[in-house]
Amino acid sequence: MEISEILMKFKNDEISIKDAQLQLRLNNYESVSDIAKVDIHRMKRVGIPEAIIADCKTCDEVASIARVHLENERHVIITRVHEENYASLRSLAEETKSKIRWEKRARMIIIGENTTNSGGKIGVISAGTADIPVAEEAKVIGQEMGCSVSVIYDVGVAGIHRLFPELTKLVKAGVDAIVVVAGREGTLPTIVSGLVDVPVIGVPVSTGYGAGGNGKAALLSMLQSCSVLTVVNIDAGFIAGAFAARIANLAAKNRTKEEGIQD
Numbered sequence: 001m002e003i004s005e006i007l008m009k010f011k012n013d014e015i016s017i018k019d020a021q022l023q024l025r026l027n028n029y030e031s032v033s034d035i036a037k038v039d040i041h042r043m044k045r046v047g048i049p050e051a052i053i054a055d056c057k058t059c060d061e062v063a064s065i066a067r068v069h070l071e072n073e074r075h076v077i078i079t080r081v082h083e084e085n086y087a088s089l090r091s092l093a094e095e096t097k098s099k100i101r102w103e104k105r106a107r108m109i110i111i112g113e114n115t116t117n118s119g120g121k122i123g124v125i126s127a128g129t130a131d132i133p134v135a136e137e138a139k140v141i142g143q144e145m146g147c148s149v150s151v152i153y154d155v156g157v158a159g160i161h162r163l164f165p166e167l168t169k170l171v172k173a174g175v176d177a178i179v180v181v182a183g184r185e186g187t188l189p190t191i192v193s194g195l196v197d198v199p200v201i202g203v204p205v206s207t208g209y210g211a212g213g214n215g216k217a218a219l220l221s222m223l224q225s226c227s228v229l230t231v232v233n234i235d236a237g238f239i240a241g242a243f244a245a246r247i248a249n250l251a252a253k254n255r256t257k258e259e260g261i262q263d
Helices: 003-011 017-027 042-046 059-073 085-097 127-143 156-171 187-191 215-224 237-262
Strands: 029-032 038-039 050-053 075-077 100-103 108-112 121-126 146-151 178-183 200-204
Touching: 017 059, 042 085, 050 059, 059 085, 059 108, 075 127, 085 100, 085 108, 108 127, 108 215, 121 127, 121 156, 121 237, 127 146, 127 200, 127 237, 146 156, 156 187, 178 187, 178 237, 187 200, 187 215, 200 215, 200 237
Parallel strands: 050 075, 121 146, 121 178, 178 200
Antiparallel strands: 029 038, 075 108, 100 108
16 A cells, blocks of 8 residues: 555544554565665564675675665664675765674674664573674674673583583673574583573574584474573574564563553
8 A cells, every 4th residue: 555545544534543653664665676675664663673685685786775774764784794795885884974884703784873772681602613603693683673782602512611600690691581502413502591591592503514514403403402492593693683682672671661660
Protein backbone atom coordinates (compact mmCIF):
# COMPACT_ATOMS: atom_id res chain seq x y z
CA MET A 1 0.00 0.00 0.00
CA GLU A 2 1.28 3.48 -0.91
CA ILE A 3 1.91 6.04 1.84
CA SER A 4 -0.73 8.34 0.33
CA GLU A 5 -3.34 5.56 0.62
CA ILE A 6 -2.50 4.97 4.28
CA LEU A 7 -2.75 8.68 5.06
CA MET A 8 -6.05 8.96 3.18
CA LYS A 9 -7.50 6.04 5.15
CA PHE A 10 -6.47 7.75 8.38
CA LYS A 11 -7.96 11.05 7.23
CA ASN A 12 -11.26 9.32 6.44
CA ASP A 13 -11.30 7.62 9.88
CA GLU A 14 -11.01 4.19 8.25
CA ILE A 15 -8.00 3.28 10.39
CA SER A 16 -6.66 4.48 13.74
CA ILE A 17 -3.44 6.42 14.18
CA LYS A 18 -1.90 3.29 15.72
CA ASP A 19 -2.79 1.23 12.62
CA ALA A 20 -1.49 4.00 10.35
CA GLN A 21 1.85 4.05 12.19
CA LEU A 22 2.13 0.26 11.94
CA GLN A 23 1.38 0.23 8.22
CA LEU A 24 3.83 3.05 7.55
CA ARG A 25 6.55 1.14 9.36
CA LEU A 26 5.81 -2.06 7.46
CA ASN A 27 5.81 -0.24 4.13
CA ASN A 28 8.84 1.93 4.72
CA TYR A 29 11.69 0.95 2.42
CA GLU A 30 13.58 2.58 -0.42
CA SER A 31 14.64 0.96 -3.68
CA VAL A 32 18.21 1.25 -4.92
CA SER A 33 18.09 0.81 -8.68
CA ASP A 34 17.08 -2.81 -9.32
CA ILE A 35 19.49 -4.37 -6.79
CA ALA A 36 18.06 -3.66 -3.33
CA LYS A 37 15.08 -2.60 -1.26
CA VAL A 38 16.56 -0.88 1.76
CA ASP A 39 14.72 -1.42 5.06
CA ILE A 40 15.17 2.02 6.61
CA HIS A 41 12.95 1.45 9.66
CA ARG A 42 14.18 -1.93 10.89
CA MET A 43 15.75 -0.53 14.05
CA LYS A 44 12.56 1.36 14.93
CA ARG A 45 10.38 -1.63 14.06
CA VAL A 46 12.20 -4.55 15.71
CA GLY A 47 15.03 -3.00 17.73
CA ILE A 48 17.80 -4.51 15.59
CA PRO A 49 19.63 -2.35 13.03
CA GLU A 50 19.72 -3.23 9.36
CA ALA A 51 23.21 -4.15 8.12
CA ILE A 52 24.71 -4.43 4.66
CA ILE A 53 26.69 -7.60 3.98
CA ALA A 54 29.48 -6.73 1.56
CA ASP A 55 30.01 -10.28 0.29
CA CYS A 56 28.71 -10.87 -3.26
CA LYS A 57 28.25 -7.14 -3.90
CA THR A 58 30.44 -4.72 -5.82
CA CYS A 59 31.99 -1.78 -3.97
CA ASP A 60 29.68 0.60 -5.84
CA GLU A 61 26.60 -1.40 -4.84
CA VAL A 62 27.62 -1.41 -1.18
CA ALA A 63 28.25 2.34 -1.26
CA SER A 64 24.92 3.02 -2.99
CA ILE A 65 22.97 1.08 -0.36
CA ALA A 66 24.97 2.69 2.44
CA ARG A 67 24.12 6.14 1.08
CA VAL A 68 20.38 5.46 1.50
CA HIS A 69 20.91 4.48 5.13
CA LEU A 70 22.94 7.61 5.83
CA GLU A 71 20.34 9.85 4.21
CA ASN A 72 17.55 8.34 6.32
CA GLU A 73 19.26 7.36 9.58
CA ARG A 74 22.69 9.05 9.51
CA HIS A 75 24.16 5.69 10.51
CA VAL A 76 25.00 2.46 8.67
CA ILE A 77 26.67 -0.88 9.48
CA ILE A 78 28.49 -2.88 6.81
CA THR A 79 29.63 -6.46 7.56
CA ARG A 80 32.08 -8.88 5.95
CA VAL A 81 34.01 -6.04 4.37
CA HIS A 82 37.20 -6.34 2.35
CA GLU A 83 40.09 -3.95 1.88
CA GLU A 84 38.63 -2.65 -1.40
CA ASN A 85 35.38 -1.64 0.31
CA TYR A 86 37.10 0.86 2.56
CA ALA A 87 38.15 3.33 -0.16
CA SER A 88 34.63 3.80 -1.59
CA LEU A 89 33.02 3.93 1.86
CA ARG A 90 35.60 6.43 3.11
CA SER A 91 34.74 8.67 0.14
CA LEU A 92 31.05 8.37 1.04
CA ALA A 93 31.79 9.28 4.66
CA GLU A 94 33.79 12.34 3.60
CA GLU A 95 31.06 13.43 1.19
CA THR A 96 28.35 13.14 3.86
CA LYS A 97 30.62 14.55 6.59
CA SER A 98 30.18 11.41 8.65
CA LYS A 99 32.61 9.61 10.90
CA ILE A 100 33.83 6.24 9.68
CA ARG A 101 35.12 3.41 11.86
CA TRP A 102 36.80 0.32 10.44
CA GLU A 103 36.71 -2.62 12.84
CA LYS A 104 39.25 -4.78 11.02
CA ARG A 105 39.12 -7.84 13.26
CA ALA A 106 35.31 -7.87 13.12
CA ARG A 107 35.41 -7.20 9.35
CA MET A 108 32.92 -4.38 9.85
CA ILE A 109 32.69 -0.71 8.88
CA ILE A 110 30.40 1.71 10.70
CA ILE A 111 29.62 5.12 9.22
CA GLY A 112 27.97 7.78 11.35
CA GLU A 113 27.57 7.95 15.09
CA ASN A 114 25.35 5.94 17.37
CA THR A 115 25.03 7.52 20.80
CA THR A 116 22.48 5.01 22.10
CA ASN A 117 23.09 3.74 25.62
CA SER A 118 20.43 1.18 26.51
CA GLY A 119 21.87 0.11 29.83
CA GLY A 120 22.05 -3.47 28.61
CA LYS A 121 25.17 -5.52 29.38
CA ILE A 122 26.48 -8.50 27.46
CA GLY A 123 29.55 -10.70 27.64
CA VAL A 124 31.43 -12.20 24.70
CA ILE A 125 33.75 -15.19 25.19
CA SER A 126 36.02 -16.85 22.64
CA ALA A 127 37.43 -20.34 23.08
CA GLY A 128 40.58 -19.69 21.04
CA THR A 129 42.46 -16.79 19.54
CA ALA A 130 41.44 -17.99 16.06
CA ASP A 131 37.80 -17.46 17.05
CA ILE A 132 38.25 -13.77 17.88
CA PRO A 133 37.07 -12.31 14.50
CA VAL A 134 33.61 -13.86 14.98
CA ALA A 135 33.60 -12.79 18.64
CA GLU A 136 34.49 -9.24 17.59
CA GLU A 137 31.56 -9.18 15.18
CA ALA A 138 29.25 -10.06 18.09
CA LYS A 139 30.89 -7.41 20.26
CA VAL A 140 30.57 -4.60 17.73
CA ILE A 141 26.88 -5.20 16.94
CA GLY A 142 26.19 -5.37 20.68
CA GLN A 143 27.79 -1.97 21.11
CA GLU A 144 25.89 -0.58 18.12
CA MET A 145 22.67 -1.66 19.82
CA GLY A 146 23.57 0.38 22.88
CA CYS A 147 25.01 -2.29 25.16
CA SER A 148 28.20 -2.25 27.16
CA VAL A 149 30.23 -5.34 26.20
CA SER A 150 32.77 -7.23 28.30
CA VAL A 151 35.03 -9.68 26.47
CA ILE A 152 37.02 -12.75 27.51
CA TYR A 153 39.28 -14.26 24.86
CA ASP A 154 41.24 -17.51 24.64
CA VAL A 155 39.73 -19.50 27.51
CA GLY A 156 38.89 -22.74 25.71
CA VAL A 157 38.55 -26.21 27.19
CA ALA A 158 42.14 -27.23 26.37
CA GLY A 159 43.06 -25.08 29.38
CA ILE A 160 39.78 -24.83 31.23
CA HIS A 161 41.44 -23.34 34.35
CA ARG A 162 41.71 -20.06 32.39
CA LEU A 163 37.93 -19.72 32.21
CA PHE A 164 36.83 -19.58 35.83
CA PRO A 165 38.50 -16.39 37.10
CA GLU A 166 37.51 -14.57 33.91
CA LEU A 167 33.93 -15.82 34.01
CA THR A 168 33.66 -14.57 37.59
CA LYS A 169 34.38 -11.06 36.30
CA LEU A 170 31.45 -11.28 33.85
CA VAL A 171 29.10 -12.45 36.57
CA LYS A 172 30.19 -9.61 38.85
CA ALA A 173 29.69 -7.14 35.99
CA GLY A 174 26.03 -8.20 35.90
CA VAL A 175 25.80 -9.16 32.23
CA ASP A 176 22.31 -9.95 30.93
CA ALA A 177 23.41 -12.47 28.26
CA ILE A 178 26.62 -14.13 27.10
CA VAL A 179 27.81 -15.04 23.59
CA VAL A 180 30.28 -17.94 23.53
CA VAL A 181 32.25 -18.45 20.32
CA ALA A 182 34.07 -21.74 19.74
CA GLY A 183 35.48 -23.80 16.88
CA ARG A 184 37.01 -27.29 16.90
CA GLU A 185 34.80 -29.47 19.15
CA GLY A 186 32.71 -26.50 20.32
CA THR A 187 32.38 -27.57 23.95
CA LEU A 188 32.83 -24.23 25.70
CA PRO A 189 29.26 -22.85 25.35
CA THR A 190 27.85 -25.97 27.07
CA ILE A 191 30.22 -25.50 30.02
CA VAL A 192 29.47 -21.79 30.36
CA SER A 193 25.70 -22.30 30.16
CA GLY A 194 25.98 -24.82 32.99
CA LEU A 195 27.66 -22.26 35.25
CA VAL A 196 25.74 -18.99 34.81
CA ASP A 197 22.13 -17.91 35.35
CA VAL A 198 21.78 -15.74 32.22
CA PRO A 199 20.99 -16.79 28.62
CA VAL A 200 23.95 -18.15 26.65
CA ILE A 201 24.20 -18.05 22.86
CA GLY A 202 26.65 -20.48 21.27
CA VAL A 203 28.38 -19.64 17.98
CA PRO A 204 30.18 -22.46 16.16
CA VAL A 205 33.20 -21.20 14.26
CA SER A 206 34.73 -22.61 11.07
CA THR A 207 38.28 -22.72 12.47
CA GLY A 208 38.42 -26.51 12.93
CA TYR A 209 39.86 -28.86 10.32
CA GLY A 210 39.81 -32.56 9.45
CA ALA A 211 36.73 -34.72 10.09
CA GLY A 212 33.98 -32.40 11.32
CA GLY A 213 35.97 -29.34 10.30
CA ASN A 214 34.71 -25.97 9.09
CA GLY A 215 32.49 -25.65 12.16
CA LYS A 216 30.39 -28.78 11.58
CA ALA A 217 31.60 -30.64 14.69
CA ALA A 218 31.24 -27.48 16.78
CA LEU A 219 27.68 -26.92 15.53
CA LEU A 220 26.60 -30.51 16.26
CA SER A 221 28.25 -30.42 19.68
CA MET A 222 26.36 -27.26 20.64
CA LEU A 223 23.08 -28.61 19.30
CA GLN A 224 23.58 -31.72 21.47
CA SER A 225 24.29 -29.62 24.58
CA CYS A 226 23.04 -31.14 27.81
CA SER A 227 22.78 -27.67 29.37
CA VAL A 228 20.25 -25.09 28.16
CA LEU A 229 21.76 -23.23 25.23
CA THR A 230 20.69 -21.26 22.17
CA VAL A 231 22.77 -21.95 19.05
CA VAL A 232 23.15 -19.85 15.89
CA ASN A 233 24.66 -20.78 12.55
CA ILE A 234 28.37 -21.24 11.84
CA ASP A 235 30.31 -17.94 12.03
CA ALA A 236 27.09 -15.99 12.72
CA GLY A 237 28.64 -13.47 15.11
CA PHE A 238 26.29 -10.69 14.02
CA ILE A 239 23.17 -12.76 14.76
CA ALA A 240 24.47 -13.90 18.15
CA GLY A 241 25.52 -10.40 19.19
CA ALA A 242 22.20 -8.89 18.09
CA PHE A 243 20.21 -11.58 19.89
CA ALA A 244 22.22 -11.10 23.10
CA ALA A 245 21.80 -7.32 22.85
CA ARG A 246 18.06 -7.67 22.36
CA ILE A 247 17.83 -9.77 25.54
CA ALA A 248 20.03 -7.27 27.40
CA ASN A 249 18.04 -4.27 26.20
CA LEU A 250 14.76 -5.82 27.33
CA ALA A 251 16.33 -6.63 30.70
CA ALA A 252 17.58 -3.04 31.02
CA LYS A 253 14.12 -1.69 30.16
CA ASN A 254 12.58 -3.86 32.88
CA ARG A 255 15.16 -2.65 35.39
CA THR A 256 14.26 0.94 34.57
CA LYS A 257 10.55 0.19 35.09
CA GLU A 258 11.25 -1.50 38.43
CA GLU A 259 13.33 1.45 39.61
CA GLY A 260 10.50 3.79 38.61
CA ILE A 261 8.01 1.75 40.62
CA GLN A 262 10.27 1.75 43.68
CA ASP A 263 10.73 5.52 43.45
